[in-house]
Amino acid sequence: MSLPEAYQKEIEALNQQLLSFNPTDILQFCADHFLQRLASERAAFLASNSSASPRKTSDPPSPSMSNPTFTSPFGSGSNPFGSGNMQNVIEEEDDVVGSPTGPSFGNKATPAFKGPFGAGPFGGDSSSDGPPSAFRSPPNADSYPAQYNFNRRTSVSAESLKPVADTDDNWTPPVHQKTPEQLARLKKAIEGNFLFSHLDEEQNNLILGALQEKPIPAKDIKVITQGDTGDYFYVVEKGKFDVYVHNGPANELGRELGNKVTTIEAGGSFGELALMYNSPRAATVVSAEPGCTLWAVDRTTFRRILMESTFARRRMYEGFLGEVPLLSSLTAWERSKIADALETLKFPAGTIIITEGEPGDSFYLLEEGEAHAFKSGNSNPVMEYKKGDFFGELALLNDAPRAASVIAKTDVKVATLDKLAFQRLLGPVEGIMRRTRYDGVASGVEDVDPLSAPA
Amino acid sequence: MAATLASANPFQPGGGLHPCQLRAQQQAQQQRASQSHLSSSDTNSQPLISSNRKLTLADFRRVRTLGTGTFARVVLVRPATGTESDRQKVYALKILRKTEVIKLRQIDHVRHERAILSDVSGHPFITNLLASFSDTDFLYLLLDYVPGGELFSYLRKWRRFDEDMARFYAAEIVLILEFLHEQQGGVAYRDLKPENLLLDEEGHIKLVDFGFAKRLGNNANEKGNNPVETYTLCGTPEYLAPEVIQNKGHTTAVDWWALGILIYEFLTGYPPFWHQNPIEIYKQIVEKPITFPSDPFLSPEAKDIIKQFCTVDRSRRLGNISGGAAKVKAHPFFRGVDWDAVYHRRDKGPIVPPVRFPGDAQCFDIYPEEDVGRDPYTEEMRDRYDEYFKDF
Numbered sequence: 001m002s003l004p005e006a007y008q009k010e011i012e013a014l015n016q017q018l019l020s021f022n023p024t025d026i027l028q029f030c031a032d033h034f035l036q037r038l039a040s041e042r043a044a045f046l047a048s049n050s051s052a053s054p055r056k057t058s059d060p061p062s063p064s065m066s067n068p069t070f071t072s073p074f075g076s077g078s079n080p081f082g083s084g085n086m087q088n089v090i091e092e093e094d095d096v097v098g099s100p101t102g103p104s105f106g107n108k109a110t111p112a113f114k115g116p117f118g119a120g121p122f123g124g125d126s127s128s129d130g131p132p133s134a135f136r137s138p139p140n141a142d143s144y145p146a147q148y149n150f151n152r153r154t155s156v157s158a159e160s161l162k163p164v165a166d167t168d169d170n171w172t173p174p175v176h177q178k179t180p181e182q183l184a185r186l187k188k189a190i191e192g193n194f195l196f197s198h199l200d201e202e203q204n205n206l207i208l209g210a211l212q213e214k215p216i217p218a219k220d221i222k223v224i225t226q227g228d229t230g231d232y233f234y235v236v237e238k239g240k241f242d243v244y245v246h247n248g249p250a251n252e253l254g255r256e257l258g259n260k261v262t263t264i265e266a267g268g269s270f271g272e273l274a275l276m277y278n279s280p281r282a283a284t285v286v287s288a289e290p291g292c293t294l295w296a297v298d299r300t301t302f303r304r305i306l307m308e309s310t311f312a313r314r315r316m317y318e319g320f321l322g323e324v325p326l327l328s329s330l331t332a333w334e335r336s337k338i339a340d341a342l343e344t345l346k347f348p349a350g351t352i353i354i355t356e357g358e359p360g361d362s363f364y365l366l367e368e369g370e371a372h373a374f375k376s377g378n379s380n381p382v383m384e385y386k387k388g389d390f391f392g393e394l395a396l397l398n399d400a401p402r403a404a405s406v407i408a409k410t411d412v413k414v415a416t417l418d419k420l421a422f423q424r425l426l427g428p429v430e431g432i433m434r435r436t437r438y439d440g441v442a443s444g445v446e447d448v449d450p451l452s453a454p455a
Numbered sequence: 456m457a458a459t460l461a462s463a464n465p466f467q468p469g470g471g472l473h474p475c476q477l478r479a480q481q482q483a484q485q486q487r488a489s490q491s492h493l494s495s496s497d498t499n500s501q502p503l504i505s506s507n508r509k510l511t512l513a514d515f516r517r518v519r520t521l522g523t524g525t526f527a528r529v530v531l532v533r534p535a536t537g538t539e540s541d542r543q544k545v546y547a548l549k550i551l552r553k554t555e556v557i558k559l560r561q562i563d564h565v566r567h568e569r570a571i572l573s574d575v576s577g578h579p580f581i582t583n584l585l586a587s588f589s590d591t592d593f594l595y596l597l598l599d600y601v602p603g604g605e606l607f608s609y610l611r612k613w614r615r616f617d618e619d620m621a622r623f624y625a626a627e628i629v630l631i632l633e634f635l636h637e638q639q640g641g642v643a644y645r646d647l648k649p650e651n652l653l654l655d656e657e658g659h660i661k662l663v664d665f666g667f668a669k670r671l672g673n674n675a676n677e678k679g680n681n682p683v684e685t686y687t688l689c690g691t692p693e694y695l696a697p698e699v700i701q702n703k704g705h706t707t708a709v710d711w712w713a714l715g716i717l718i719y720e721f722l723t724g725y726p727p728f729w730h731q732n733p734i735e736i737y738k739q740i741v742e743k744p745i746t747f748p749s750d751p752f753l754s755p756e757a758k759d760i761i762k763q764f765c766t767v768d769r770s771r772r773l774g775n776i777s778g779g780a781a782k783v784k785a786h787p788f789f790r791g792v793d794w795d796a797v798y799h800r801r802d803k804g805p806i807v808p809p810v811r812f813p814g815d816a817q818c819f820d821i822y823p824e825e826d827v828g829r830d831p832y833t834e835e836m837r838d839r840y841d842e843y844f845k846d847f
Binding site for chain 1: 692
């Protein structure tokens with residue numbers, strides 16, 4: 001029997017390589033050579049079938065889903081031999097585990113490829129190592145969440161954004177006019193969405209202002225297309241939209257809509273993932289009737305609005321904190337930690353924010369509005385507070401009762417932090433105070449804060 | 456462009472380095488024949504990697520790909536020239552395609568990666584940058600080759616780890632985060648997951664891929680007013696911290712959250728928040744308390760440390776609260792851990808990868824060797840962007 005022609009070709013190629021490199025470690029050289037050959041041969045094979053390989057969705061803008069996804073170099077799900085889909089992995093749970101990291105790991109669909117060294121990827125007999133002590137039997141396989149995807153997970157990233165304060169441009173959020181009725185409808189449409197529900201009123205208003213009208217005059221207009229790059233989030237003001245998901249090979253996308261999975265009506269929304277990062281659309285959305293109206297906002301606008309407002313507020317908090325004598329020795333990093341933990345509260349005019357005689361556990365920064373401090377038996381305020389002032393900070397230091405009441409003069413917004421949160425983050429205030437010579441400052445605190453009881 | 460050497464001298468022996476790496480370094484430094492049977496006697500050629508030598512792709516022979524991404528590929532390489540023993544050395548070469556870096560608006564991330572990697576090189580559990588260089592189309596990072604493959608592969612094959620194994624890896628990661636956050640001036644890593652943890656020859660962790668790492672600054676003695684929080688959303692969906700999802704500005708605290716997710720995944724085989732639709736993952740992360748399966752059984756200490764890391768309120772999150780990493784080390788989950796022994800790698804890992812020779816790549820999966828359908832790096836792009844890559 002003669003040797004196969006393909007084999008002879010490989011050997012000839014190897015001979016050529018050997019001659020040109022003249023290595024001393026022949027075996028190593030041959031092993032490297034064939035590994036390289038194998039990898040490129042498999043790659044060529046795959047390129048011809050690439051669309052069959054299931055893939056996680058986080059692709060960059062690309063017409064074909066078969067491109068490797070955006071990922072960190074080790075994070076790709078594009079490994080041809082390891083990219084078995086769920087079903088394959090689950091089937092394999094019954095198998096005896098022969099090797100922990102074989103190239104064919106997790107995929108029964110390519111049983112022919114057992115790795116370059118024969119019996120198995122770890123080539124039990126060709127390796128001088130015994131099985132590592134840890135490779136006994138695996139723990140019992142059971143109770144995985146249904147449909148859990150065992151593949152490598154793709155990293156995601158939004159465009160890097162820097163606050164205006166750090167850059168030269170003069171970005172301001174776009175404002176598109178809306179009627180009060182429209183505003184009310186849009187507000188209702190987004191308030192239940194977890195990407196919006198935690199926003200404060202100011203942020204919400206900026207986002208609502210930035211929503212831009214997109215009239216969809218006719219039926220059967222594709223608003224978003226599965227697999228396409230996604231930049232916009234949409235709210236439906238008027239009309240109906242059908243949602244289709246196509247589960248076939250990626251290269252059929254665009255030709256077929258796939259199955260209709262749901263209909264979105266007025267007050268609904270879609271495309272929210274695009275507000276986080278650029279990822280291919282998971283479905284196609286088509287207008288189901290003429291005369292529809294959508295409102296849209298893009299990721300960069302959304303993220304910039306939130307970033308600018310958060311950034312400004314944090315700098316404000318840090319500035320306020322810098323004014324508190326008790327906290328004057330905090331580093332920028334520590335002030336930032338405190339700013340993380342500050343909680344915003346609003347009080348209507350006339351509300352008692354803290355009550356004289358009660359134990360103090362929280363400290364307040366006045367963000368907006370004005371407040372007064374009163375002491376019992378004295379109808380005139382003993383202190384007036386405006387934006388940037390603070391009160392109750394001695395609560396961070398001791399449990400002494402409040403020395404005065406503070407009442408909101410106007411509607412106020414305060415940022416507050418309780419003693420326990422402060423201590424969890426930075427330890428006892430006493431320790432912070434000890435960093436700087438604090439002699440004499442005690443009385444300074446008294447001067448600033450009428451709420452402190454005389455020591 | 457001249458090859459720039461990592462600021463920490465990569466050829467400095469010691470520093471808790473792996474004997475295998477030490478060996479490679481000694482070879483480079485002293486140019487003597489190693490005791491390996493692979494090497495023959497040496498002559499007096501220049502070392503491949505030195506600060507006064509310009510590296511190019513032609514200095515390397517590609518063995519095979521170890522991992523791929525959209526704009527990056529990591530390739531196992533050997534020196535193309537030099538003595539026979541030079542040519543037996545192996546390195547991991549990370550190749551980044553400029554066009555894709557620009558298109559995906561990842562220029563800042565790539566620059567941070569280069570800068571931070573060179574700052575943190577030499578830590579026992581972090582991949583070691585040897586040099587960087589560039590040519591017309593690509594940027595290159597030359598790294599020590601870590602032969603054991605991804606912890607991800609072992610975890611999936613094993614389904615899950617028992618608590619002793621999980622503790623072993625978690626302890627090494629705690630030391631990494633302590634180093635990055637507290638000794639390196641507030642470096643947030645931002646992409647912790649089993650896929651980014653390699654095992655070296657003795658089964659110790661090497662953290663790779665600093666593509667999302669960012670220096671935020673936390674010097675406790677520094678009273679400047681530079682913001683320390685950052686806003687760019689990045690990471691891996693299942694591992695994102697709630698403050699990242701909600702755009703609140705985030706800090707190094709995100710890495711402690713991710714460590715909680717990681718320990719959970721080690722112990723159960725899957726992450727606590729998962730759904731086929733990423734939006735549902737994010738909703739769960741923000742709204743849903745972490746729950747544990749009845750099987751496998753998790754010890755109260757394990758559950759507690761996971762819950763303490765995965766706490767939405769950053770004023771309560773372990774690692775971020777007063778005491779920092781020291782408080783993490785004192786948690787009952789790590790009771791009995793000799794942290795000095797961990798740092799000095801006194802024990803072999805619970806999984807010792809079957810690495811048979813220094814350039815053995817059998818622990819890595821096979822990837823396609825060719826890129827397809829790439830856009831060219833045009834002259835306009837070069838004129839506009841090449842200055843951003845000048846540190847390579």
